[in-house]
Amino acid sequence: MTIIIIVMKLYLSVVVIRLMAATPEIVGTHQVKAIKQIYSRFQVDPSLFQLGSCFPTSFTAREVVFTVNLNDCDFKRIVTGHHLMYTNELTFLSSPASHVHTFSHQVVCTYERYVPKDWYPLVYDPEFHTYGQGDLVFHMGLMNDDFTGPAESTSFPLGSLIPIMASVEQRTHQPLLLLFEECVASTTAELQHSSNLYPIITNKGCLVDSRVSRSKFEPRQKSSELHLSLQAFRFALGKEVFIHCELVAWAPSLLDNTKKACHYKKDHGWELLDNPTYSNLCDCCDTSCKSRRMRSLGIRHKAVLGPLTITINHYSLQQFLRLVWLDKIHLALTKLA
Known part of the structure; x- marks a missing residue:
């Protein structure tokens, strides 16, 4: 199971986060807030975004793309009631020369526990x-x-x-x-x-x-x-x-x-x-x-x-x-x- 996170970077203060799934049947099970305000007059360096331990797969002046597997990037898996939750932090790592402060935004993917087996993301067997x-x-x-x-x-x-x-x-x-x-x-x-x-x-x-x-x-x-x-x-x-x-x-x-x-x-x-x-x-x-x-x-x-x-x-x-x-x-x- 692969997810794609796109961070839309705008010039004057707004970063919009959009999450898509490679498997279209379960797109609706992802619950992610989509707006991040950055109070700065300066442009954000797209190469300084990080998802957990992963750096961007690709980026342009206006867009940062992460194409990752839920087994990667230090996603945390939590079992709560009838749901499986995968959480991570999307972070902007401010450089010494940057005028924008470091910030982070939590990314959460939520699955119903009882879905068809082939819809589950692969997870590492801890045994x-x-x-x-x-x-x-x-x-x-x-x-x-x-x-x-x-x-x-x-x-x-x-x-x-x-x-x-x-x-x-x-x-x-x-x-x-x-x-x-x-x-x-x-x-x-x-x-x-x-x-x-x-x-x-x-x-x-x-x-x-x-x-x-x-x-x-x-x-x-x-x-x-x-x-x-x-x-x-x-x-x-x-x-x-x-x-x-x-x-x-x-x-x-x-x-x-x-x-x-x-x-x-x-x-x-x-x-x-x-x-x-x-x-x-x-x-x-x-x-x-x-x-x-x-x-x-x-x-x-x-x-x-x-x-x-x-x-x-x-x-x-x-x-x-x-x-x-x-x-x-x-x-x-x-x-x-």
């Missing part, structure tokens, strides 16, 4: 049991502040952010989405029953530490990578700390309440990293996230990061206590509201 881990390489490491290279130190002041990157090298696999399923901090390189633990990510992808800190998932650059900014916590101060994680590689289009990356935003609650529109998949983060499947799918890998050390000095302690105090004020104001 990976025919592949094994031999041609996948997982990686987890400490990064510098902007995630452009490895960290220069493994020592982090209390309250600072620890940049962590995890990735999966896909090789011959179809595109995969990398997720943290569980992460805990420990003072031992191997988890034992007597190990002292600090939970970071639990409940199938819920960054529980973000409820009490500035920890967060960073916006994705690639589906096969995940960046985590973890606030250095008050656990085993001055001692060696190891971070144990279970990673899972998954089909990018098949998010559910057990395959997700959720973090907590102080003013908004739980938010789904890969598509905030469907943050209801994170609702179980405060209870228990369970799958209806008889067995859990996906390719898993256990990774250990460390040792690293969380240090404390007068300045870092002041900063940490200030953040704790501000969080308590915010919580009190929220309850009053």
